[in-house]
Amino acid sequence: MTDETIGFVGLGIMGAPMAKNLLDAGYTVVGHNRSQEPVDEHVAAGGEAAATPKEAAERADVVIMCLPDSDVVTEVMRADDGVLAGLSGGEIVVDNSTISPTVTEELAEEVRERGANMLDAPISGGETGAIEGTLSIMVGGDEGVLAEVRPILSAMGETVTHCGGNGAGQVTKACNQIVVAGSMVAISEALVFAHKADADLQAVVDAISGGAAGCWALDNRAPDMIRGDFDPGFFASYQYKDLRIATDAGEAYGSPMPQTELAHELYKAMEQTGRGMDDNSGVMQIIEDLAGTEARVDE
Amino acid sequence: MTDETIGFVGLGIMGAPMAKNLLDAGYTVVGHNRSQEPVDEHVAAGGEAAATPKEAAERADVVIMCLPDSDVVTEVMRADDGVLAGLSGGEIVVDNSTISPTVTEELAEEVRERGANMLDAPISGGETGAIEGTLSIMVGGDEGVLAEVRPILSAMGETVTHCGGNGAGQVTKACNQIVVAGSMVAISEALVFAHKADADLQAVVDAISGGAAGCWALDNRAPDMIRGDFDPGFFASYQYKDLRIATDAGEAYGSPMPQTELAHELYKAMEQTGRGMDDNSGVMQIIEDLAGTEARVDE
Numbered sequence: 242m243t244d245e246t247i248g249f250v251g252l253g254i255m256g257a258p259m260a261k262n263l264l265d266a267g268y269t270v271v272g273h274n275r276s277q278e279p280v281d282e283h284v285a286a287g288g289e290a291a292a293t294p295k296e297a298a299e300r301a302d303v304v305i306m307c308l309p310d311s312d313v314v315t316e317v318m319r320a321d322d323g324v325l326a327g328l329s330g331g332e333i334v335v336d337n338s339t340i341s342p343t344v345t346e347e348l349a350e351e352v353r354e355r356g357a358n359m360l361d362a363p364i365s366g367g368e369t370g371a372i373e374g375t376l377s378i379m380v381g382g383d384e385g386v387l388a389e390v391r392p393i394l395s396a397m398g399e400t401v402t403h404c405g406g407n408g409a410g411q412v413t414k415a416c417n418q419i420v421v422a423g424s425m426v427a428i429s430e431a432l433v434f435a436h437k438a439d440a441d442l443q444a445v446v447d448a449i450s451g452g453a454a455g456c457w458a459l460d461n462r463a464p465d466m467i468r469g470d471f472d473p474g475f476f477a478s479y480q481y482k483d484l485r486i487a488t489d490a491g492e493a494y495g496s497p498m499p500q501t502e503l504a505h506e507l508y509k510a511m512e513q514t515g516r517g518m519d520d521n522s523g524v525m526q527i528i529e530d531l532a533g534t535e536a537r538v539d540e
Numbered sequence: 541m542t543d544e545t546i547g548f549v550g551l552g553i554m555g556a557p558m559a560k561n562l563l564d565a566g567y568t569v570v571g572h573n574r575s576q577e578p579v580d581e582h583v584a585a586g587g588e589a590a591a592t593p594k595e596a597a598e599r600a601d602v603v604i605m606c607l608p609d610s611d612v613v614t615e616v617m618r619a620d621d622g623v624l625a626g627l628s629g630g631e632i633v634v635d636n637s638t639i640s641p642t643v644t645e646e647l648a649e650e651v652r653e654r655g656a657n658m659l660d661a662p663i664s665g666g667e668t669g670a671i672e673g674t675l676s677i678m679v680g681g682d683e684g685v686l687a688e689v690r691p692i693l694s695a696m697g698e699t700v701t702h703c704g705g706n707g708a709g710q711v712t713k714a715c716n717q718i719v720v721a722g723s724m725v726a727i728s729e730a731l732v733f734a735h736k737a738d739a740d741l742q743a744v745v746d747a748i749s750g751g752a753a754g755c756w757a758l759d760n761r762a763p764d765m766i767r768g769d770f771d772p773g774f775f776a777s778y779q780y781k782d783l784r785i786a787t788d789a790g791e792a793y794g795s796p797m798p799q800t801e802l803a804h805e806l807y808k809a810m811e812q813t814g815r816g817m818d819d820n821s822g823v824m825q826i827i828e829d830l831a832g833t834e835a836r837v838d839e
Contacts, residue, residue, distance in 0.1 A: 342737060365751045379747045381739075402747035409739040413747050416730035416739075420753035423726025424719065426799045431715035434786070434795040438641060440680070440708040440715075448678045448701035448712050452664045453774070454719035456755035475752070487733070496733040497830040499806075500725045503799055531796040 243267035247393065248301030250294045250317055250324065251338070252279035255364070256307035258372040259337070259397045261286055266396035273297045294320070298327025303390055304334045310482060311340040318348055330356030333390050337378070337397075339363040341486050342411035343493050349382065349407035358386045361407060363414035364398065367475055375399040379417070381409035415487040421521070422484055422504040424458040429525035432467060436536035442467040443538055462522040467538045474520030481508035481517070542566035546692065547600030549593045549616055549623065550637070551578035554663070555606035557671040558636070558696045560585055565695035572596045593619070597626025602689055603633045609781060610639040617647055629655030632689050636677070636696075638662040640785050641710035642792045648681065648706035657685045660706060662713035663697065666774060674698040678716070680708035714786040720820070721783055721803040723757040728824035731766060735835035741766040742837055761821040766837045770815075770822035777816035779823075780807035 245268065249260045252274040263270050264287050272283040273291040280290050291297035294317050298304045304324055308314050314336060318324045324334060334352050336345060336359065345361040352359040360382035370376040376398035380387050387394075387403050394401045404413040435445045446463045449455075465471070484505040491498045510527045511517060519526070529535050544567065548559045551573040562569045563586045571582040572590040579589050590596035593616050597603045603623055607613050613635060617623045623633060633651050635644060635658065644660040651658040659681035669675040675697035679686050686693075686702055693700045703712040734744045745762045748754075764770070783804040790797045809826045810816055818825070828834050 365748075377747065377751050400747070400750060402743055403740070404743040404747055405739040408737065409743075412734050412737040412739045413744045416734050416744050417748040417751065417753045419730040419733070420723065420726045420748060420755070420758065423722045423729075423799070424753075424755060427719045427722025430722075430790075430795075430797040430800050431718040434718070434790055434793065434797060435711050435715050437793040437795040438707065438711040438789065440704040440711045441702070444701055444703040444708075445712045445715050448676065448699070448703055449664075449716040449719060451699060452676050452716065453756050453760075454716045454723075456719070456723060457752050459719065461752075490737065491729075491733055494733065494736040495831065496729075496736040497827065498729040498733060499830075500722070500799060500802055501729050503802060507798075528796065531798075532794065 245302040246271060246300060248291065248297030248304040249273070250297055250304065251307040252283055253307065254368055255371045257282065259307060260288060262374045262397050263393065264288055268393070271297050271300050293322035294324045295322040295327035298324045298332065302332060303393060304332060306334070306336045306338055308338040311344045314338050314340050315344060315348065318351070325351060325355060328352065328355040328357045332357040333386055334359040335362050335390060336360070337362050337364050339414050339483055339486065340411060342408040342415065342490050345381070345411050346408040358383060359407065360386060360390070361410035362394065363410055365414065365417055378402070379404050379410045379413040381405055381411060382407045412490065415483070415490055418480065418483040419487050419498065419501045421458065422480060422508070423500055424456045425462070425522050425524050426504050426507060428458055428463055428466070429528045432463065432525060433528045433532050433534065433536045437532060437534060442536060458522065462520070466522050466525050467536060469535070469537050471519040471523035471526070473518065474522070476517060477508055477511040477519050477521045477523055478517035480521035481505070481512055484508055544601040545570060545599060547590065547596030547603040548572070549596055549603065550606040551582055552606065553667055554670045556581065558606060559587060561673045561696050562692065563587055567692070570596050570599050592621035593623045594621040594626035597623045597631065601631060602692060603631060605633070605635045605637055607637040610643045613637050613639050614643060614647070617650070624650055624654060627651065627654040627656045631656040632685055633658040634661050634689060635659070636661050636663050638713050638782055638785065639710060641707040641714065641789050644680070644710050645707040657682060658706065659685060659689070660709040661693065662709055664713065664716055677701070678703050678709045678712040680704055680710060681706045711789065714782070714789055717779065717782040718786050718797065718800045720757065721779060721807070722799055723755045724761070724821050724823050725803050725806060727757055727762055727765070728827045731762065731824060732827045732831050732833065732835045736831060736833060741835060757821065761819070765821050765824050766835060768834070768836050770818040770825070772817065773819035773821070775816060776807055776810040776818050776820045776822055779820035780804070780811055780816070783807055
């Protein structure tokens with residue numbers, strides 16, 4: 242079933258390799274991007290070009306968006322030359338962006354009013370996952386609609402999980418970020434403390450990784466953290482934005498999240514101290530600022 | 541080298557099976573416990589009995605303690621019939637209890653004054669790990685001293701990691717609990733939020749377990765949490781005590797730990813709401829109390 246035409250809006254760091262994987266899978270992909278260069282590269286890779294999101298939607302059976310935030314997605318959907326204006330009925334809009342669950346619920350309703358369907362389908366796995374087609378895709382919306390586009394999503398990601406109705410994909414992505422941030426902050430507090438108490442930081446990491454404290458961040462980030470290597474990875478700025486989505490949604494759904502609110506404040510400090518382009522594990526530096534020390538192994 | 545005699549003080553849930561593993565490895569183990577029944581069982585299993593911690597120390601080359609908290613360890617060490625009074629010089633005292641890093645540093649100094657050596661060697665892995673001899677043992681103290689007792693520790697645990705000087709074992713155990721608690725609270729906030737937002741809880745767990753949010757608690761506790769099964773495992777009361785050790789040590793060493801302080805407050809609430817004997821993942825119930833809901837899957 243690669244005879245569908247896919248409109249792809251947002252050919253950025255994530256979107257461009259995802260569109261490329263769809264081309265490689267044999268789909269016709271009509272790409273649009275605010276700036277022109279990524280569109281030219283998409284065409285050079287065998288894709289087609291659309292001048293506006295509306296045109297991409299008009300020519301497509303399935304419209305994929307991969308955009309930075311709620312405001313941009315809302316603008317790209319609702320503008321006069323936007324996606325909604327290009328829908329004639331029967332299309333499926335798939336939003337791979339990470340945005341507010343409540344905003345995506347509103348947009349899904351507006352898509353339904355046009356006789357089409359929408360899925361929120363935020364992704365995790367980073368640029369590497371986008372390039373290698375190994376993303377994890379968390380989907381909210383109708384299960385039957387997901388079944389129709391599952392082959393398309395499977396061309397971009399390794400794991401495609403249906404998490405509930407419209408918004409549930411974004412809720413799941415927020416849950417992901419809540420847990421990631423909780424572990425980043427915990428590891429930061431632990432390692433700065435261990436350094437102050439004169440323990441061997443690498444030994445601490447080794448000793449606790451195999452048991453109940455074991456986690457991805459301890460395996461994949463802690464060894465770099467204690468060497469002061471905060472190269473991204475996943476930008477602290479993005480984590481900050483994603484935690485704001487989580488805490489705003491916590492407000493909207495009436496779910497208290499004291500630890501996540503605290504993490505949000507610490508990532509706000511990352512932004513304010515000019516460290517937004519560090520990896521999100523770089524939040525250790527905020528704990529270090531508070532402790533008046535740097536927790537580093539001697540090498 | 542199983543010709544050493546081991547004194548073993550504290551034949552509780554953890555201590556009894558650990559002493560049993562030492563007997564099975566061929567050591568002579570002189571056991572003492574405040575109440576008599578565990579001593580009788582130890583003798584029935586092939587061990588010997590000491591009437592006081594002092595006697596256990598007098599008859600031993602290596603004295604192991606496995607006790608509930610800093611106060612009990614201090615009392616067992618310093619009492620007139622305590623371990624310190626039984627040391628004649630050259631012994632090695634191994635404390636498998638989880639206690640304050642600063643208290644263990646003081647005790648190590650008092651042991652040195654008697655011409656003996658001490659290691660702090662707190663354990664993780666729970667009752668199962670104690671029975672099966674698969675504990676993780678985090679050791680602080682002199683590396684040469686550790687080398688002498690490593691065969692003994694290896695009879696009780698699978699992983700024995702030297703983490704630094706006296707106190708570093710306790711510091712590492714505190715780091716372990718900081719990271720465990722951070723993930724338990726994060727998962728709790730995420731799942732209660734996901735429930736309020738009407739997402740499929742099992743799907744949320746499945747979708748985020750494979751990526752950067754992946755952790756032991758998500759794999760081993762979350763499936764029970766969303767079914768309201770908070771059977772221990774590791775008591776919330778113990779986590780509460782261990783987090784107080786961590787935050788007190790953070791105070792002593794001057795290391796701010798805002799997230800861990802918050803977790804400590806949430807486990808205080810576990811205690812105050814009569815849930816101390818639940819598993820430490822049961823902290824989800826505190827977030828549920830705050831949210832006015834229970835986050836459970838329909839079954």
